Amino acid sequence: MSSEIDSSTLLSRASQLIDLARKAGADAADAVVVRSRSQSVSVRLGKVEGTESSESDDFSLRVFIGKRVASVSANPGFDLQALAERAVAMAKVSPEDPFACLADEASLSKSYPDLQLLDTTEVSSEMLREASLAAEAAALAVKGVTNSSGAGASAGMGGLVLATSHGFEGSYMASRFGHSVSVIAGEGTGMERDYDFDSRLYYAELDDPSEIGRRAGERVIKRINPRQVPTGKDVTVIFDPRVARGFVGQIAGAINGAAVARKSSFLRDKMGQQVLKSGLSITDDPLIVRGPSSRPFDGEGVSGERLVMIEDGVLKHWFLSTSTARELGLETNGRGVRGGTAVSPSSTNLALEPGDIAPEDLIRSVGDGFYVTELIGHGVNMITGEYSRGATGFWIENGELTFPVSEVTIASNLKEMFMRLTPANDIDRKFGVAAPTFAIEGMTLAGR
Incomplete structure (x- = not known):
């Protein structure tokens, strides 16, 4: 395990790559290694259906002339x-990009905290198998569950090794463990499927x-x-919360700066304006200890800080990487993420901050309405904000969940939806995107 976590050899190779690129004619360069280790087991009806194990260290070199x-x-x-x-030769014949560059040296992380992202617990394939079988058996034991779509368990780690030609060197690793199960209730055309996971x-x-x-069994029979x-x-x-x-x-x-730069966001002209109901805030914090999407520095070597992206309903920030920030005439806020050889902005630990009402009281306050547990399709236009999704869930009658509902569509415009949103107080921050x-x-509901 220690050899898998130690990144010193990879950092050395990344630094050598940069030196060789500079000697070959690059003005600047960075080298990144995306690390991945994973194993998983899947079962169905008490039998193992598959086992997988993989590991990789994928190198990328980016050069600037x-x-x-x-x-x-x-x-x-x-x-x-x-x-x-090869990279330098390609750069010499590439078209000019006025915004592509390394992060400014002044914005680079000089030091970064230990966010406790790595659990070195050794999990064997047998432990994964037993966990999968236990999850499935418990789901099938729920009265009314008729079949299984399968269960699975996984363990792995991933991370980043980064070196730049202006002196940054850093690395981190994060672990991830998971259990999941999906089961069926009913027969024939009346079958329903649901799941649960952690x-x-x-x-x-x-x-x-x-x-x-x-939990999966109880969800599906409802x-x-x-x-x-x-x-x-x-x-x-x-x-x-699952669909929230x-x-x-x-x-x-x-509010991603890349979408704003492309003019493909319906909020592109709303900086400093009210976009959510007063009192509501959305935060993003990459430095939460043991946070599910924490990172000590971003894909360019910049440490981010906690940002209130939307404060009291007012839009305050875009997610920005260096090149996107330059295109918008701004400065990066440490949200650059490596995707293959590209860097683009993205959120970290994102949260719609909770309100002060319990979910049960929120449901009671509605009287009659619709409680959504699953959304279907991709009917969201991010340029105009038009929203139309297939949905299933439960009808609310006299403030209580009554009967299950399917084959309906809910529709509105995201601009209006944001201004009419009332959160409960049941946020679970174990997810990279958290919402109550x-x-x-x-909203408009299209049914029969």
């Missing part, structure tokens, strides 16, 4: 000099597999014999 840039990738064992010379940085903090299975409901306008829709997290991810997409249950008033 004036305003020209090129990137190349390779697996371990490549010829350092040949890769450096994912943590530390193995000991995972929910018990049997508890995950029981979905049996769904009904349709009449089409209506001005319907209050409550989003279960995806919705907050769409907010993140709308929330209600949105005034």
Whole structure:
């Protein structure tokens, strides 16, 4: 395990790559190694269906000659000099990019904290198998569950090694463990499927597999014999935390600097303006100890800080990498992420901060409405904000969840939805995108 965690050899190779690129004619360069180690086991109906194990150290070299840039990738064992010379040759014939550059030296991390992202617990394939079987068995034991779609368990680690030609060297690793199960209730055309899962940085903090299975079983039997409901306008829709997290991810997409630069965000002209209801805030913090998406520095060597992206409903920041920030006439806020050979901005530990009402009280306050547990399709236009998604869930009647509902569509515009959002107080911060249950008033529901 220690040899897998020690990144000193990889840092040395990355630094050699940069030196060779400079000798070959590059004005500046950075080299990154994306590390990955994983193993998983999947089972169905008490039998192992698959086991997987993988590990990789993927190198990327990015070189700059004036305003020209090129990137190349390779697996371990490549010829350092040949890769450096190839990258420089590609850069010489590449079109100019006025915004591509390394992060300014002044913004680079001089030191960074230990965020306790790595759990070195050794998890064997047998432990993964037993966890998968336990989750499935517990789900199948719930009365009304008729079949299994399978269960799985996984363990792994990943991280980043980065060196730049202006002196930055750093590395970190983060672990990840997970359990999941999916089961079926009902027969024939009346079958319904649901699931549950847990994912943590530390193995000991995972929910018990049997508890995950029981929750999955209880969720799916509640979905049996769904009904349709009449089409209506001005319907209050409550989003279960599982779907609420995806919705907050769409907010993140709308305030991503890359989307703003491309003019593909409906919030591109809203900086400094009200975009959420007063009192609501969205935060992003890369430095949470044991945070699910924490990182001591970004993909360019810049340490981010906690930002209130939307404060009291007012938009305060975009997610920015160096090149995106330059395009917008701004400075990076340490949100650059490596994706292959490119760097683009992204969130870290993102959260729609909770309100002060319990979810049960929020449901009671609705009277009649729709509680969404699953969304279907991709009917969101991020340029205009138009929103239309297939949905399943439960009808709310007299402030109580009553019968299951399927085959309906909910629709509105994200601009209006943001201004009508009321969050509950049940946020779970174990996810990289965290959100409580929330209600949105005034939506259109298309049913029968």
